[in-house]
Amino acid sequence: MSDHISFVRTEQLPELPPPAREQGVVKWMRENLFAGPVNSALTVVSIFVIFQLVTGVWPWFANSVWNTDSLSECRQVLDGRTGACFSVLTERWNQLLFGFKYPSSEYWRPALAFLLLLPAAAPVMFFDLPRKLLAFTAIYPFLAFHLIWGGTVLIPIFAMAGFVGAYLVFSGLVSRSFLWASVGAVVAALVIWRVGGMLTGMIGPDNPTLVSVPSRDMGGFMLNMILGVVCVSLSLPLGIVLALGRQSDMPIIKIICVVFIEFIRGVPLITLLFVANVVLAYFLPPGTTFDLILRVIIMITLFASAYIAEVIRGGLAALPRGQYEAADSLGLDYPQAMRLIILPQALKISIPGIVNVAVGLFKDTTLVSVISMFDIVGMIRGPILASTAWNGVYWELFLFAAVLFFIVCYGISQYSQWLERRLATDHR
Amino acid sequence: MKKTLLLSAFAAAGMAAGAASAGTLDDVKARGKLNCGTNTGLVGFAAPDANGEWQGFDVALCRAIAAAVLDDPNAIEFVSTTGKTRFTALASGEIDVLVRNTTWTFSRDADLKFEFTGVNYYDGQGFMVPKDLGVSSAKELDGATVCIQTGTTTELNLADFFRANNISYEPVPIETNAEGQQQYLAGACDVYTTDASGLAATRATFEDPDAHVLLPEIISKEPLGPLVRHGDNEWGDVVRWTLNALISAEELGITSANLASLVEAADPSTPEINRILGTEGTLGEMIGLDPDWAARAIAVGGNYGEIFAKNIGEETPIGLARGLNAQWTDGGLLYSPPFR
Numbered sequence: 173m174s175d176h177i178s179f180v181r182t183e184q185l186p187e188l189p190p191p192a193r194e195q196g197v198v199k200w201m202r203e204n205l206f207a208g209p210v211n212s213a214l215t216v217v218s219i220f221v222i223f224q225l226v227t228g229v230w231p232w233f234a235n236s237v238w239n240t241d242s243l244s245e246c247r248q249v250l251d252g253r254t255g256a257c258f259s260v261l262t263e264r265w266n267q268l269l270f271g272f273k274y275p276s277s278e279y280w281r282p283a284l285a286f287l288l289l290l291p292a293a294a295p296v297m298f299f300d301l302p303r304k305l306l307a308f309t310a311i312y313p314f315l316a317f318h319l320i321w322g323g324t325v326l327i328p329i330f331a332m333a334g335f336v337g338a339y340l341v342f343s344g345l346v347s348r349s350f351l352w353a354s355v356g357a358v359v360a361a362l363v364i365w366r367v368g369g370m371l372t373g374m375i376g377p378d379n380p381t382l383v384s385v386p387s388r389d390m391g392g393f394m395l396n397m398i399l400g401v402v403c404v405s406l407s408l409p410l411g412i413v414l415a416l417g418r419q420s421d422m423p424i425i426k427i428i429c430v431v432f433i434e435f436i437r438g439v440p441l442i443t444l445l446f447v448a449n450v451v452l453a454y455f456l457p458p459g460t461t462f463d464l465i466l467r468v469i470i471m472i473t474l475f476a477s478a479y480i481a482e483v484i485r486g487g488l489a490a491l492p493r494g495q496y497e498a499a500d501s502l503g504l505d506y507p508q509a510m511r512l513i514i515l516p517q518a519l520k521i522s523i524p525g526i527v528n529v530a531v532g533l534f535k536d537t538t539l540v541s542v543i544s545m546f547d548i549v550g551m552i553r554g555p556i557l558a559s560t561a562w563n564g565v566y567w568e569l570f571l572f573a574a575v576l577f578f579i580v581c582y583g584i585s586q587y588s589q590w591l592e593r594r595l596a597t598d599h600r
Numbered sequence: 601m602k603k604t605l606l607l608s609a610f611a612a613a614g615m616a617a618g619a620a621s622a623g624t625l626d627d628v629k630a631r632g633k634l635n636c637g638t639n640t641g642l643v644g645f646a647a648p649d650a651n652g653e654w655q656g657f658d659v660a661l662c663r664a665i666a667a668a669v670l671d672d673p674n675a676i677e678f679v680s681t682t683g684k685t686r687f688t689a690l691a692s693g694e695i696d697v698l699v700r701n702t703t704w705t706f707s708r709d710a711d712l713k714f715e716f717t718g719v720n721y722y723d724g725q726g727f728m729v730p731k732d733l734g735v736s737s738a739k740e741l742d743g744a745t746v747c748i749q750t751g752t753t754t755e756l757n758l759a760d761f762f763r764a765n766n767i768s769y770e771p772v773p774i775e776t777n778a779e780g781q782q783q784y785l786a787g788a789c790d791v792y793t794t795d796a797s798g799l800a801a802t803r804a805t806f807e808d809p810d811a812h813v814l815l816p817e818i819i820s821k822e823p824l825g826p827l828v829r830h831g832d833n834e835w836g837d838v839v840r841w842t843l844n845a846l847i848s849a850e851e852l853g854i855t856s857a858n859l860a861s862l863v864e865a866a867d868p869s870t871p872e873i874n875r876i877l878g879t880e881g882t883l884g885e886m887i888g889l890d891p892d893w894a895a896r897a898i899a900v901g902g903n904y905g906e907i908f909a910k911n912i913g914e915e916t917p918i919g920l921a922r923g924l925n926a927q928w929t930d931g932g933l934l935y936s937p938p939f940r
Contacts, residue, residue, distance in 0.1 A: 244917065247807055263650055272652040388677075450688045544640050544680045554680065555648045557778065558641025560917050564805030566778065 232256050242561035260565045261572055264556055268572065271391015271546050272555055278322070278383060282394050285319040288312060289401065297587060320398070323384035324377055330368025334361040387465040391546035393576055398465070399547075400534040400580075403472040407533070408526070410473065411480025412519075416510065418485055429481075436478035442539055444471040449543040468540055476533045483525035487518035520595050527588035531581045548573050624696050624828070624835035625669065625888055633675050636662035637695035640680040643801040644912040644920075645701055654678050657911040658699040661720055661826060661843060664897040665697065668842045668889060673900040687712055690829060697839050699826045703753075713830040717840035720825050720904075722924040722933050724818035725757050726796035728803060731811050733790060738817040742767040747780050747789035749773075754794055757820040777802065795822055797912065797920055804917045837887050844936040845876055845894035849903035851927050851936065852876070856902035863895055875939045883939060904934065 192198060206212040235255030239262065240246040246257035261268070270279055292312035295305035314328035338361035345353035390398065417429035436444075448467040456462065491514060499509035519526075541550030552569045556562050628634050638658055639646040646656040654662075654676075663673040679695045690698045691713070702708070703723075704716040727738050735741060738761070748755050750773045762769050772789040774780045781802050784792040792799070796818060803809050826843065828836050849855075852873050854862060859877075862870075866879035874880035878891030885891070901907045905927075912920045926932025 243805065267648075267650075267652070272648045446684075450685055454688070454692055542682065542684075544682050544685055546640075546680070550640065553778075554639075554641035556641075558639070558643050558647035559649065560643055560647075560804075561650075563643045563801065564781070566782070 238262055243564050256568050257565055258568055260556070260562050260568055264551075264562070267392060267551055267556065268548055268569075269392045270394050271389065271551065273389035273391060273546075274385060274394070275383065275389075278385065281319045281322065281382065285316040286394075286397065288315065288319075292316075297591075318382065320390070320394075321385055321387070322380065322382035324372060324380045325382075326368070326372045326375070330365060330372060333368060334364040337361060337364045387463045390465060392551055393548045393573075395465075395540070395545065395547040396534070396537045396577075397580075399469060399472060399537040399540065402469050403476055403533060403537075404530045406469075406473045407476035407480055407529075410477035412484055412515070414477060414481035415484035415488060418481065419488060433478045433481055436475055437482070441472070441475050441536055442542060444475055445539060445543050447471070464545065468543075468545070472533065472537065475536075476529060479529045480526055483522050483529060484518060486525065487520075487522035488514065490521050491517055520592075523588055523592055523595075527584060531584055534581060534584070535577060548576065624832050625838055628669055628696055628835075632670060633677050634662065634666040634670065634697070635677045635679055635695045636665070637679050637681045637686060637689050637698040637700055638662065639700050640682055642701060643805075644797070644916065644918040646699075655911070657721065657907060658701065660901045660907040660911065661699050661846075662697070663900045664846060665839060665842050667900045668845075668893040668897040669838060671890075671896055687714070690714065690827065693829075696835070697826055697828050701824045702827060704823045704825050704827075708827075714827045715830050715833075715836050716825050716827045717836050718825050718843045719823040719933075720843055721797070721823075723795045723797050723822035723824055724924075725754050725793060725820040725822065726799050726818050727815040728784070728792045728799045728812055729790060729815060731813050735815065738815045738819070739765050739767065741769065741791060743769070744790040745770045745772050745788070746791045746793055747772045747774050747783050748793055749777070749780065750775065753820070758793055761817075761819040781805070797918075800920050801912075801918045804919060834888060838889065841887060842894070842897050845897055845939070846904040846907065847927075847934050847936040848872075848876060848939060849894075849898045850905040850934075851929065854898055854903055856899060856906060859895060859899055863892070872939055 189195065193202060205215045231254045233256060235250060235253050236258045237246045237249050237255060238258050240249055240257070240259040241263065243257060243260070246259055250257075266276060266279065270282060274282070289312070291305070292309045295301045295303070295309055311332070314332045317331075318325060318328045338357035341360040342353045342357035345356050414429050414433060417425050418433065420426045420429070445468060448471045449464065452467060495513060495517065496509070499513040504512065538547055538549040540547050541553060544550070544554075546554060552573060556569060557565070636659075638654065639656075641647045642656070642658075644656060645658045646654060649655050659678070662676055662678070666676045667673040679689060681689050681695070681698070681700060686698055686700055686702065687708075689695050698714075699720070701721075701723075702716075704719065708714055709716055727741070729735050729741075741762075746758065746769050748758055748771050755771075758769075758771070769791075772783060774783055777794065777798060780792055780794065783789060785806070792802070794802075796814065799814055803812050803814065806812060826839050828839055852870075854873060854876070862873060863877050863879060866874055866877075868874075871880060875883055877895045878884050878893065882891070884893045887893075890896075901910065905922075908920075908922065908925065909915060912918045914921060922930070922932060924933045926934065928935040
């Protein structure tokens with residue numbers, strides 16, 4: 173046996189690379205783009221279409237003109253070539269963002285308010301952040317109001333004092349009776365606002381540090397942002413209350429909520445806006461018009477809250493009955509059960525629906541252009557397209573508006589996806 | 601408690617309404633600002649410029665009224681109204697005067713309870729066609745496709761015109777003027793029809809305006825003018841005679857250039873000029889204004905002709921000819937009653 177030496181490999185052979193068609197880009201393309209004759213044909217057609225699109229659109233961007241004063245000048249510069257006249261944006265960007273009446277020396281105020289919105293919203297949106305940051309969130313609405321509208325600083329201070337007073341009264345009385353605590357809180361707030369209003373009239377400075385800007389002068393994308401942010405943040409709590417009210421066993425509350433929700437959902441938003449703008453003017457005494465933006469905010473908030481209420485009702489209905497019974501058997505009363513057991517789960521289920529409503533509502537704010545408010549679409553359709561310099565520019569302006577809206581709406585949707593992942597407690 | 605509150609609110613509303621009807625002129629003077637209802641934007645007639653200042657043919661009339669009443673052409677709160685909100689804004693007292701390309705019609709005057717105080721622009725429905733079509737009259741448009749805004753009087757006028765001339769057409773319904781421009785340029789229709797001033801403004805924005813012509817036929821009457829609420833004749837007089845002062849000024853040769861010297865000279869050989877400018881007679885007193893009210897109105901943007909030329913005239917991109925809006929002495933329709 174000794175003459176028969178079998179070959180024994182002592183170490184492993186080096187791994188050979190996989191065949192060229194089974195690795196890298198080639199494999200990916202073969203599997204995803206050219207898997208079969210139909211697949212290949214579709215790929216070729218798609219590439220052709222994309223190529224056509226890009227080559228068709230590219231000169232429009234490449235030849236774009238950024239520094240002329242009017243459409244005719246821009247066309248002279250282009251001299252017959254295809255090209256975008258983005259100079260309308262460089263000349264009118266301020267009107268698109270802030271409206272045409274907001275004093276240009278004060279642009280920093282809404283801009284600052286927008287920047288401060290980010291730290292104010294962060295602790296609400298990302299609950300891993302320290303809870304102390306919520307203090308800034310509480311101050312922010314008053315700060316933003318003061319920055320954007322200006323006027324005497326006393327108004328937001330007294331407004332805030334009213335809420336603080338209401339909170340103190342409520343927390344003092346709530347251990348005795350929830351009802352009386354609520355009534356007391358409302359009374360306290362009203363007293364403080366009334367006294368504050370009189371004091372503001374007496375000692376308010378004639379020339380406040382921040383020039384007062386009336387609501388009429390708000391416009392542009394700023395108006396969309398104001399309406400969107402305020403209405404979304406107001407309609408969410410209101411929607412929760414309505415959803416719970418609709419599930420209530422108390423007949424009057426239930427009927428009120430059902431009627432409200434069904435009425436609002438049965439009426440187009442544009443109708444409500446017309447009511448806010450036109451019809452209310454007939455009922456109010458002449459000269460006592462109350463703020464148009466406030467009217468519109470109320471209407472959009474009511475509208476959105478009815479939809480959010482239905483979304484949340486879906487979430488509530490999706491919870492197994494056992495969750496309610498478990499809460500009851502733990503001895504929790506209704507507010508505790510809702511706050512600790514039911515709503516956290518129901519809201520989690522409702523997130524996609526709520527975000528859907530929020531995105532839709534934000535885009536619906538452009539409807540105010542129909543009641544002659546100059547939001548970004550109103551600015552484009554009205555003053556800018558009606559100026560002799562820029563009549564005839566469409567794509568550039570609406571593209572700009574679309575980009576702004578896309579950024580915000582895509583941000584909202586990305587946030588909601590993050591939120592869903594973060595809250596996922598099931599084990600799928 | 602609630603009932604009394606409600607009642608007192610109504611009482612207050614009634615009182616306020618009563619106070620308002622005491623006289624718009626007094627209200628405007630007390631407020632120190634004229635609330636002028638205008639367009640959300642119409643080329644040449646009303647649009648804010650890059651600095652946010654309102655400019656245009658209609659706006660100039662607002663400024664003239666403000667100057668006559670308040671001695672300040674900028675003491676105006678411009679309230680933008682859409683075609684849908686304009687009449688409620690005026691009826692509810694939100695605005696004092698509406699100058700917004702509003703056609704004077706029977707039902708608006710009588711049924712909606714408004715008073716048209718004159719005509720500042722005589723418009724009418726016209727046609728625009730590409731030059732290549734080789735058409736020189738609307739009567740040659742047999743079988744043409746026509747872009748037309750739905751739900752407007754222009755739609756009805758068009759149907760009437762083609763039926764009266766016994767020719768056929770095919771309507772291409774569009775929603776807005778912007779859509780109409782695009783459709784027409786894309787060749788979706790042979791003809792685009794709307795108000796002649798709008799056609800001219802639209803044509804001015806085309807890359808090659810000379811490739812399109814406006815046909816000579818005007819098939820409807822659209823007298824556009826300022827309007828006020830029914831029942832306040834003093835205020836109506838102020839608006840009416842401010843417009844008439846601008847028209848008469850052109851007729852009599854008062855311009856923004858020679859205004860100051862005419863006031864100073866007060867030449868006895870030109871009595872009507874002197875009466876307009878307040879150097880003779882007491883016309884201002886009769887409508888509750890200072891003697892130099894009309895001079896102030898003319899000083900803002902000049903006489904009617906100057907305002908026309910600056911905003912929509914042939915030197916501007918819009919390039920409207922005077923046409924019907926020439927003085928009656930030049931074959932137009934502008935005819936101001938005498939200042940006497």
